Each structure stands twice: as structure tokens, then as C-alpha cells.
Amino acid sequence: MEIARRLAQRPVLLVLAGGCVFLVVGSLDSSIFAQQTVAGLAQGAIFGSLALALVLIYRATEVINFAQGEMAMATTYVAFQLTKWGLSYWAAFAITLVVAFVFGTVVQLVFIRPVQQKSVIAVVIVTIGLFILIDGLVTWRFSAQLQFMPAPFGNSVYHVGSVAVSRQALGTLLVSVLSVILLGVLFRFTKLGLSMRAAALRPAAARLVGIRVDWMLAIGWGLAAVLGAVAGLMTEPTQFLQPTMMQSILLYAFAAAVLGGLESPVGAVVGGLALGVFLNLIGQYVGFVGAALQLPLAFAVLLGVLLVKPNGLFGRALVRRV
Amino acid sequence: MTALLELKSVNARYGQLRVLHDVSLAVEEGQIVAVLGANGAGKTTTLRAISGTVRREGELRFAGRPLGRSGPETVARLGIAHVPEGRGTFSELTVWENLRLGATTRHGSSDDDFARVLRYFPWIEDRRGQQAGTLSGGEQQMLALARAFMQRPRLLLLDEPSLGLAPLLVTEIFRIVKELNEQEGLTVLVVEQNAHIALQVASHAYVLEVGRVALSGPSAELQEHESIRRSYLGY
Amino acid sequence: MKAAALAVTAVVIAVLPFELSGYHQGLAASVAVYVIAILGLNIVTGYTGQISIGHGAFMAIGGYTTAIMSHDHHTSLLATLPLSLAITFVCGVLVGIPALRLSGVYLALATFALAVSVPQFALKFSKFTGGSNGIQTSKTVSHLWLYGVSWSCAAIALAAAWLILRGRTGRAFRAVRDSELAASASGVSLAIYKTLAFGISAAFAGVAGSLFVLATNGFAQPNEFGVFLSLTLLIGAAVAGLGSLWGVLAGAAFVALLPTVSQSVPLVGSAHGQDVAFGLAVILVMLLLPTGAAGLFVRIRTLRPNNADTTES
Numbered sequence: 001m002e003i004a005r006r007l008a009q010r011p012v013l014l015v016l017a018g019g020c021v022f023l024v025v026g027s028l029d030s031s032i033f034a035q036q037t038v039a040g041l042a043q044g045a046i047f048g049s050l051a052l053a054l055v056l057i058y059r060a061t062e063v064i065n066f067a068q069g070e071m072a073m074a075t076t077y078v079a080f081q082l083t084k085w086g087l088s089y090w091a092a093f094a095i096t097l098v099v100a101f102v103f104g105t106v107v108q109l110v111f112i113r114p115v116q117q118k119s120v121i122a123v124v125i126v127t128i129g130l131f132i133l134i135d136g137l138v139t140w141r142f143s144a145q146l147q148f149m150p151a152p153f154g155n156s157v158y159h160v161g162s163v164a165v166s167r168q169a170l171g172t173l174l175v176s177v178l179s180v181i182l183l184g185v186l187f188r189f190t191k192l193g194l195s196m197r198a199a200a201l202r203p204a205a206a207r208l209v210g211i212r213v214d215w216m217l218a219i220g221w222g223l224a225a226v227l228g229a230v231a232g233l234m235t236e237p238t239q240f241l242q243p244t245m246m247q248s249i250l251l252y253a254f255a256a257a258v259l260g261g262l263e264s265p266v267g268a269v270v271g272g273l274a275l276g277v278f279l280n281l282i283g284q285y286v287g288f289v290g291a292a293l294q295l296p297l298a299f300a301v302l303l304g305v306l307l308v309k310p311n312g313l314f315g316r317a318l319v320r321r322v
Numbered sequence: 323m324t325a326l327l328e329l330k331s332v333n334a335r336y337g338q339l340r341v342l343h344d345v346s347l348a349v350e351e352g353q354i355v356a357v358l359g360a361n362g363a364g365k366t367t368t369l370r371a372i373s374g375t376v377r378r379e380g381e382l383r384f385a386g387r388p389l390g391r392s393g394p395e396t397v398a399r400l401g402i403a404h405v406p407e408g409r410g411t412f413s414e415l416t417v418w419e420n421l422r423l424g425a426t427t428r429h430g431s432s433d434d435d436f437a438r439v440l441r442y443f444p445w446i447e448d449r450r451g452q453q454a455g456t457l458s459g460g461e462q463q464m465l466a467l468a469r470a471f472m473q474r475p476r477l478l479l480l481d482e483p484s485l486g487l488a489p490l491l492v493t494e495i496f497r498i499v500k501e502l503n504e505q506e507g508l509t510v511l512v513v514e515q516n517a518h519i520a521l522q523v524a525s526h527a528y529v530l531e532v533g534r535v536a537l538s539g540p541s542a543e544l545q546e547h548e549s550i551r552r553s554y555l556g557y
Numbered sequence: 558m559k560a561a562a563l564a565v566t567a568v569v570i571a572v573l574p575f576e577l578s579g580y581h582q583g584l585a586a587s588v589a590v591y592v593i594a595i596l597g598l599n600i601v602t603g604y605t606g607q608i609s610i611g612h613g614a615f616m617a618i619g620g621y622t623t624a625i626m627s628h629d630h631h632t633s634l635l636a637t638l639p640l641s642l643a644i645t646f647v648c649g650v651l652v653g654i655p656a657l658r659l660s661g662v663y664l665a666l667a668t669f670a671l672a673v674s675v676p677q678f679a680l681k682f683s684k685f686t687g688g689s690n691g692i693q694t695s696k697t698v699s700h701l702w703l704y705g706v707s708w709s710c711a712a713i714a715l716a717a718a719w720l721i722l723r724g725r726t727g728r729a730f731r732a733v734r735d736s737e738l739a740a741s742a743s744g745v746s747l748a749i750y751k752t753l754a755f756g757i758s759a760a761f762a763g764v765a766g767s768l769f770v771l772a773t774n775g776f777a778q779p780n781e782f783g784v785f786l787s788l789t790l791l792i793g794a795a796v797a798g799l800g801s802l803w804g805v806l807a808g809a810a811f812v813a814l815l816p817t818v819s820q821s822v823p824l825v826g827s828a829h830g831q832d833v834a835f836g837l838a839v840i841l842v843m844l845l846l847p848t849g850a851a852g853l854f855v856r857i858r859t860l861r862p863n864n865a866d867t868t869e870s
Contacts, residue, residue, distance in 0.1 A: 064662060066788070111840060118847035125795045128788050129839030136832025191426070198412055198423050205410035208373065209473065210398030210427035251673055251784070258666045292680040299670030303655075306667055310658050 012313050016270065023277065031162040036280045042169035044276020045176035049231040050246075050253035051260065051268035052180060053224035058262050060200040060220045061116060063123045067130035069250030071107070072228030073243060074134050075100040076236055077142055079229075080149050089150045093233060097226050104225025105218040112221070113214065139243045147241035152233070172234045179230045180269055183223065187265075196220060251295060252279075255302045261312025271313065275301070324386050326351040326509050327372070327477055332380030334364075334371045341367045342378070343533045349477070349526075354503050354510040356524035356541070358517045358554060364533040365513040366407050369479045372511075373397050373404040385476070399427050403475035407482055409466040413455025417446060420454050420465055424472025435472050438506075442498055443468045460491035464498070471502065478502075480512040484519065492516065496523045517554035521545050529554075567712075574704045582700035583772060584817060589707035590768045591809035593714045595793040596802075597761025603799040604722060605754035606734030607656065611668030612762045613787030614675035617777075619645045619763030620770035621679065621686060624777035627694035634696060634771065638710070641767040642760045649759025653752030672787035676779040691778030698771055707768050714761055715802055721757065730754055762790075796842055798849020807850035811842070 027034035050068060057065045065071075078099050082092035111130060115122045153171035157164050187193035198206040199216035206213050231253075232246060239245045256275045260267025278301065279294055305313060325348035334342040342364050349355045357365045371378040374393045382389040384400055394404070403424075404410075412420050421439060425432040440447055443464055449457070454465060463483055470478055480499065484492040500523050502508045514520035521527060521541040529537040529550065537544065544550050574582050598612050619641040626632040626640060652671065659667050679686045686692055698706075721727055729750045732740035741747050770777045789812050797808025816835050846853050 058662070062662075064665070111844075114844050115847055121795055122843045122847035125792055126840050126843045128792060129836045129843065131788075131836070132832050132839065133836025136834075136836055140833065191422070194415075194419060194422055195426060197415070201412055201414050202410070204375070204394075205406070205412060206423075207375070207394035208398060208404045208406060208410055209423050209469070210395050211423075212395050254666055254669065258663060262662060290681065292677050296670075296674035296677045299674055303667055303670055306659060306663055307655060310660075310663060312663075 012309075016274070019274070027163075031164075032284065033281070034163040035165065036284045037277055038163075038165050038169055038173075040277035040280030041273055042172040042276070043280065044256075044273035045173050046231050046234050046249060046272070047252045047256045047276055048269040048272025049176045049179065049227050049234070050249060051257035051272045052183070052265055053227040053231070054253055054257045055260075055262055055265050055268040056220055056224045056227070058257070059265075060196075060217055061112075061123070062120055063112075063116070063127065064254075065224070066124065066127040066250075067107075067134060068224065068228050069246035069253070070131050070134040070138075071100075071103065071225055072232035072235075072249075073246040074138050075103060075225065075229040076232035076241060076245070077138055077147075079233055080142075080147055080236075080241055083149055089152050093152070096229055096233065100225040100229035101222040104222035104228075107225070108218045108221035113217075116217075135243055142243070144243055149236055149241060151237055153237075168237055172237075176230060176234060179227060183227070184265070186223075192219075248295065252298055255298045258312055259302055259305055261309075261315025264312070264314035267312055267314030324383070325349055326385055327511065328381070328383040329368075329372070330381040330383075332368075332371055332378055332382060334367050334376050334378040336367075336376070341533050342371060345371075345380075345530070345533070345535055347528050347535065347538070349509060349511050351476075351509055352503070352507055353526060354499070354512065354524040356517075356520040356527040357511065357513045357530060358515075358520060358527055359530035359536075360553075361515070362532075363530040365530055366481055367533075368530070369404060369406070369481050369511070369513055372479060373402060375404070375406075398473065401474075401476040402479060403470035403473045403477070404479040405466045405470050405481060405483070407485070409462050411454050411457075411462050411466050411469075413453070415454055416450065417452050417454055417457070417465060418450040420469050421446070421472055424469035427473060432472070435474065439468045439471055442471070442501065459486050460488070460495070463487060463491075463495055467495070467498065467502075471506075471508075476509060478508055478510045480510060482513055482515060484514060484516045492519060499523065517550070570708055574701055579700040582704045584814065586700070586703040586707040586768070587772055588806075588809050588813040589704075589711040590765050590772060591790075591793055591813045592711045592805055593768070594762050594765035594790055595797055595805050595808050595812075596714050596718050597758035597765070598790050598794045599758075599797065599799065599805060600718065600721070600730070600761070601754045601758035602794060604727065604734060605730040605751065607751060607754060608661065608665040609668040609755075609758070610665050610787050610791055611652075611671035612758065612790050613782055613784070614668075614671040615645045615649060615759040615762035616766030616769060616786060616790075617675045617679065617779075617782035618648055619766030620777045620782065621692070621766075622763070623767040623770050624692045624694050624775065625685065627696065627775070628692050631695050634694065634698065635706070638764055638767055641763045645763025645766070646756045646760040648763075649756040650752050652759065653755030656755060657748055657751055669784075669787070672784055676782045679777075679779040679782070686777075686779075689779060691776050691781075693777075694770070694775035697775045703768070703772055707772070710764055710768065714764070715805075718761075719802065726750070726753070792839055796839075796846075796849050798846075798851025798853070801851035801854050803854060804849055804851035811838075 023037050027037050050072065053068050054065060057063060057068070075096055079092045079096040082095055083089060087095070107130065111126055112123060115126055151168070153167045156167045158167065158170070187197060195206070195211045196216045196219065198209070199211050199213040200220070203213045231249065235245060235249055252275060253272070256272035257268045259275060260269070260271030275298055279298060282297060283294065309315065327349040329345055329347045332342055332345045333340065345364070345368060347355070357368055359365050367376060370376040372382060372389070374389065374397045384402060387400070389397065392400070412423065421436065425435060428435065446465070446468060454462065457465060467483075483495050483499070487495070496519055499510060499512070503510055512520060512524065521544060524541050527538065527541050527544050528535050529544070537547065537550065573585065577585065594612060594616060598609065601607050601609055622641040622644050623634065623637040626637045627634060632640070656664055656667065680689055683689070722730070729740070729745045732743065732745050733747060733750055737747055766782075773781065793808040793812040796811045797804040815838055816831050
């Protein structure tokens with residue numbers, strides 16, 4: 001069969017397919033397993049969105065944006081402020097996405113563009129500086145105390161057989177997956193998306209066909225910020241609004257992005273989902289792994305994968321020309 | 323009548339190293355002009371100076387307009403298509419996506435443009451979904467040419483199209499270039515190390531040596547010229 | 558010229574503590590701590606080209622070694638320093654071995670994983686490490702003692718780094734950074750020098766970590782060695798730039814002093830002014846000096862008349 005042959009050629013796909021089968025079987029077997037899987041997928045979807053943002057920027061500029069999480073957090077506070085001013089949750093959501101886009105492009109134009117020609121490490125340091133700056137500004141404006149936003153999906157719980165699934169988890173999954181798909185459509189089928197891909201792959205050649213590479217980079221940052229905003233808004237219901245809310249999510253997003261292969265958008269999303277499910281299930285069934293070891297576990301998985309596939313699950317083995 | 327492309331006393335440098343010294347040349351509309359010379363003579367740099375890929379001083383005019391400090395993005399929009407050394411193909415994208423990129427500066431539907439391209443490069447139809455990097459060298463060169471043609475340029479800058487290609491393919495490429503020139507009125511400035519075929523196709527040529535114009539004139543004359551025959555044509 | 562500047566600086570550093578209050582002595586000592594750590598980071602990242610965002614982990618290991626040895630075994634504080642050096646050297650080599658398979662951003666993130674994980678392990682294995690409360694040395698030290706020991710160690714570290722980098726090892730490191738292919742083709746064993754670089758740099762960070770613990774009242778706590786410490790070291794190394802030991806001083810001073818100095822920023826208030834000011838400062842420094850202080854020194858040197866810019870590259 002064609003599918004079987006394709007799977008055999010790519011061991012990674014085989015492993016993932018096996019994983020999916022395992023999840024389905026386990027979910028049918030145990031309702032707790034199913035619940036943890038769904039919760040893990042929802043959590044993983046958030047990791048995946050932020051990881052996708054990181055990959056977007058990395059592909060375009062070879063820079064790891066350390067400020068991605070803080071930018072996401074800041075835009076979530078914007079949504080919070082909008083709801084405080086009387087807007088409904090979803091109206092605030094929509095406006096926040098626009099604000100996030102502008103925010104991302106402005107950050108690229110003001111802080112990144114001046115340094116990006118000079119050295120990659122300088123840009124990374126600037127993003128670290130932004131991390132610190134944004135954290136400070138938000139804490140100054142809103143203080144470090146916990147804030148709460150209206151629940152986007154309500155608190156109801158659905159029952160499928162003996163499995164309890166929260167509307168929140170489903171909603172998170174839906175919104176995250178939707179935003180990723182929309183982005184995918186943009187990149188695959190629109191002229192702008194193609195130009196952005198070309199600008200990221202070969203900036204010099206892209207210029208020769210008339211692509212304004214600098215604008216493409218700014219737009220890329222804008223879109224990444226939008227993804228971050230989605231991740232932040234989907235995180236708020238469970239972590240509540242505080243300046244540190246995205247810091248550990250960012251770390252998981254790093255792990256997911258590298259796991260999937262930094263050059264691969266699909267990898268980032270798959271990596272995120274896989275990581276979310278994996279951590280949830282391990283946390284449930286392996287008592288030794290308490291709260292403190294979740295993060296090291298994620299990174300242990302990451303390191304394990306890197307040792308076997310140094311460019312991540314979906315990364316391409318780089319052929320170095322001598 | 324002003325030439326379509328005019329360069330007057332153009333200098334270019336890479337960092338501290340001056341590569342072009344006082345280069346002047348002109349290309350009339352509808353011509354094919356060749357730039358010849360050995361490795362390192364500055365041929366590629368000349369094209370880069372025109373497309374704005376490298377910093378240059380001096381006077382450059384396209385259709386009467388000075389090119390000033392325009393970068394490659396602007397130059398492309400003015401109607402100059404540059405097929406660089408190494409072809410500039412996006413190997414990670416498909417053949418069709420490469421062509422679509424050629425239409426970046428065009429507005430409105432490019433269905434006509436695709437149809438025209440397919441007339442000159444019919445083999446592309448069957449290979450639309452193929453990843454460009456998996457094409458053979460000759461096919462990639464033709465794809466680069468097709469992509470440039472999608473831009474509907476007035477001037478085509480072609481950098482060493484024969485590089486790394488078997489003689490039969492080189493003949494084919496230049497046949498297509500000649501066809502595009504005659505049928506579509508495309509003006510071409512081609513840089514070549516293969517003086518033989520370049521002089522057959524071009525009506526005029528410039529010879530660069532160490533960043534300066536050493537000789538120039540109609541191809542027929544240059545083909546007879548003693549030093550050209552010895553250094554570049556091998557007899 | 559250089560020797561004179563060095564002598565003057567040495568004298569200034571020797572005399573300085575007697576002019577400063579205890580608090581400021583502590584602050585000055587922390588500059589020395591960062592000098593040592595950033596020097597180490599520079600060796601593995603700047604000179605050998607292996608990016609590490611994980612040296613906070615090595616500082617943690619060194620710091621906890623000092624705290625635990627002093628607390629549990631009443632080892633003299635000075636004696637814990639060479640111990641910490643040895644242990645972190647071994648850890649560095651152990652990290653360097655799998656690191657051979659990785660490069661570039663993947664290596665950076667793998668070392669980042671280390672930086673994240675080590676403090677979490679300290680939290681988890683609280684029986685040995687005191688958990689979130691941390692563990693304290695059995696003796697604390699005066700600010701003057703700390704100043705003296707820190708700067709002595711910094712001087713030794715600088716001398717050691719200078720010796721290593723100018724010799725054969727240093728050349729090998731630079732060869733590895735510039736082109737692994739060419740280096741190994743010339744007979745430079747990538748495995749040996751890359752792991753050696755990790756080991757040496759980790760050892761530096763370990764000693765810095767021990768001093769760091771001593772500087773914070775002898776307390777080794779997980780949250781002091783978190784991600785932020787590794788990022789701070791990276792900032793320090795970037796501000797220091799490459800190729801200049803004076804640059805390391807500038808970088809260390811930047812990360813050690815600036816957060817404290819910026820506490821007195823008007824308008825934003827002391828609690829958050831620190832972050833805002835520090836963040837802005839980091840950004841500005843990178844915008845203005847992307848090659849760090851070292852780059853600035855190079856530019857100053859090439860402006861002098863007897864170094865006229867006539868090179869045709």
C-alpha cells in the first residue's frame with residue numbers, strides 16, 4: 001500500500017503514526033487516559049502556537065526571539081485592558097490580534113532592523129533585552145498581582161461516555177489549530193505568503209525578483225506576534241494573567257520548536273502537540289515526575305531527540321558543501 | 323536616440339577593494355550585448371552594479387532615468403530582470419512557485435504570462451510540482467530564464483548562463499535567448515566566459531580586463547580582432 | 558603601554574576596597590565574579606565557536622558544591638574553590654561530549670536546556686540541596702574577604718585565560734571556530750579541543766558560582782541560578798565582545814552594576830525601573846556596539862595615526 005511505503009521511508013512519520021495509534025487505544029481503554037490526552041493536546045496546542053511563532057522568525061532571520069513569550073504576555077494584557085474598558089471578550093480578542101500584528105512589526109522595525117545586518121548574536125541579545133524591558137513595563141503598568149479575564153469558552157464540561165472533556169480544552173485546541181491553518185493557507189496560496197517564504201529562503205534572490213525583503217521580515221514578525229497573542233490568550237484561562245505567565249510556556253515552546261526542527265513549521269506544531277500529550281501522560285502515570293521535573297523532562301526529551309536527529313524530527317539533514 | 327541602458331564611468335568596490343574602474347557601456351533597445359573577459363575581470367560586478375546589488379558610483383541610466391542608489395527591489399520594478407551567477411533559483415520551492423515569484427512585480431492576473439512562458443519552455447508544464455533543486459543544471463538555467471521572462475522585463479541581465487553546462491545545452495539556452503530577443507523584443511546584456519557562443523549571438527560586445535573596458539565593438543569586428551582570437555577564441 | 562595600563566588597574570583594584578563601604582565592596586566583588594564567569598563563556602563561545610546559554614548551570618554546580626561541602630562537611634571555604642573547579646571541569650567535559658554532535662542554534666538550545674534543568678533538579682532533590690530554601694555554608698565572610706578572594710581569583714583566571722588563548726590550545730580553539738573542516742584536516746582533534754573548551758569554561762563558571770554563593774551570604778538557592786543567570790552571562794559576554802580581556806571587564810561591570818545602579822531611575826519607580834532601565838540599556842548597547850566593548854577598543858585602536866587605514870583587503 002502506498003501509505004505503508006511512504007511511512008517506511010520516513011521513520012519519523014512511522015513513530016508518530018504509532019504514537020497516534022497508542023493514544024487512540026489508550027483513550028478507548030481508560031477514561032483518565034483520554035482526559036489527559038485531550039488536556040495534553042490543548043496544552044500542546046499552546047506550545048505549538050508559540051513554537052510556530054519562534055520558527056517563523058527563525059526561518060526568516062536565523063534568530064531565536066527570546067522575547068516571544070513576553071510579547072505574547074503583553075498583548076494578553078492589552079486584551080485584558082480592553083475588556084476592562086467594556087468590550088466583550090471576542091471583540092477584545094479580535095482587536096488584540098490587530099494590535100499584536102502592529103506591535104510585532106514595530107518591534108522589528110525599531111529594535112531588530114538596526115542590528116540584524118551586523119551580527120546574529122547581537123540580535124539575540126536585543127531580544128533578551130526586550131524580554132527584560134517588556135516584563136518591566138508590564139509589571140510597572142499593571143503590577144505583578146494576578147488578574148482575571150472573562151472565560152472565553154465558559155466552564156462547562158462535556159461528557160463523552162465516561163470521559164470528561166472541558167469546553168475550555170476543546171476551544172483552545174480549536175482556536176490554536178484554526179490560527180495555524182489560516183497561517184498555512186496564507187503561506188501556501190497567497191502571493192504575499194510566497195514572497196515571505198522566498199524572502200526567508202534566499203533574501204538576495206528574492207530582491208532580484210522585486211520582493212521587498214525588509215517589509216517581509218517586518219510582516220513576519222507581525223504574524224509571529226499574532227500567533228503569540230493567540231497563545232497568550234489561550235493560556236490565560238488556566239494560568240491567569242500575571243507578568244510571569246508565559247515564561248515557562250516559552251521554555252516549552254523552545255523545546256517543541258527544536259523537537260520539530262527549527263526550520264519546519266509543521267514540526268513546531270507537531271512537536272508542541274506531542275510534547276503536551278507526553279508531559280501530561282507522564283505526569284499522570286509516573287509519580288516520580290512531580291511539578292519540578294516537568295520542564296527538565298521536556299528538555300530531556302528534546303536532548304534525546306537531538307542526539308538521534310541533530311536537526312530535530314522534521315529537520316533536514318544539512319549537506320555541507322566543502 | 324538614447325540607449326536603453328547607459329553606464330558612464332562606473333566604479334564599484336567590495337569593501338576596500340575596487341573592482342570596476344571607469345566602466346562605460348551602452349545597450350540599445352532590442353540588442354543583445356555581451357560582456358566578455360577572464361575570471362575576476364569584473365563582469366559579474368558590472369551586472370550587480372546595474373541591478374543595485376553592489377554599491378557603485380558613476381552614472382547609470384535606464385530608459386533615460388538615472389538609477390541613483392536604487393536597490394535590486396526597485397530596479398526589478400523598473401523593468402530589469404537579473405539572472406545572477408548561480409541562477410538565483412529557489413531550490414526549496416517548486417518549479418511553478420519559482421515562476422509565480424517572477425510575477426511578483428506584475429499586477430493583475432498573470433495567466434497570459436504563464437502561457438507565454440510555456441510557449442518557450444513547454445517542458446515546464448509537466449514539471450510544475452517538482453522541487454526546483456532537483457532539476458538538472460540545464461533545466462535550472464532555463465527555469466531561471468523563464469522566471470526572468472515572467473517579469474516582462476525590458477532588459478535582461480544574464481550572468482554566465484553557460485556555466486557548468488554541456489555544449490548542447492549551452493547552444494539551446496542561447497537559442498532561446500535569441501528567440502526571446504527576436505520575438506519579444508527583449509534587450510539582453512549577457513556576461514559570458516564562453517566568448518565563442520556569446521559573439522555568435524550578440525551584436526555588440528565589451529571586453530573587460532581587471533575591471534576596465536579594454537575593447538568594445540560589433541561582434542563581427544571583435545571576432546576578427548587579433549588579441550581576442552588569441553585570448554578568448556583559442557586560435 | 559598595555560603593561561602600564563595593567564599595572565595601574567591592578568593598583569587601583571588593590572587599593573579600591575579601602576575607599577568603599579562594605580556594601581560597595583560586595584558590589585565590586587560581584588564584578589570579579591562575573592569577570593570569571595564571562596571569561597569562561599568567552600572561551601567556549603567566542604573563541605571556540607560553541608554557543609552555550611547554559612553556563613548558569615555550571616555556576617550552580619560550583620555554588621552548590623561550596624555550600625554543601627561547607628554545610629555538611631565543614632570544609633574550609635577556600636578549599637571548596639579548587640574542588641568546585643575540578644567538579645565543574647569534569648561536568649563540562651561530560652557536557653562537551655554529547656555537544657560534539659550539535660552545533661549552532663541547536664547547541665545553544667541544548668545548553669539552554671541544561672540551564673533550565675539544573676535548578677529544577679536542585680528543587681527536586683531537596684534532601685541534598687535544601688530544596689527551595691537552599692543550603693547555606695557553615696561560615697559567612699566579610700565583604701573585604703570576599704573582595705580580596707574574588708579579585709585574586711579573577712586575576713588568576715585572567716592570567717590563565719591569557720596563557721591558554723595565546724598558546725597552542727588557543728590557536729586550536731580559534732581554528733575550530735573558524736572552520737571545523739579545515740581544523741580537523743590540519744590535524745586538530747575536534748573532539749579533544751571542543752570538550753576541553755567546555756571543560757575549561759565550565760571550571761571558570763564553577764569557581765564563579767562558588768564565589769557567587771559566598772557573595773550572597775553563603776546561600777545556594779535554586780532560583781538564584783535560574784535561566785536568567787545564563788541569559789545575564791550571555792549578555793555580559795556579548796557586551797564584552799571578543800578578543801579583548803579589557804572587554805570582559807566592561808561586560809562584567811555592565812551586568813554586575815547596571816541593575817543596581819538603575820534602581821534609582823526616576824519616574825518608573827525602583828521596583829520596576831530596574832528592569833526597564835536594564836532592558837533599555839542592553840538594547841542600546843547592542844544597537845550602538847554590536848561587536849561589544851572589544852569591538853569598540855579595536856575601532857579606537859585603528860583610529861590612532863600610526864595605524865593608518867591603508868589596507869586593501
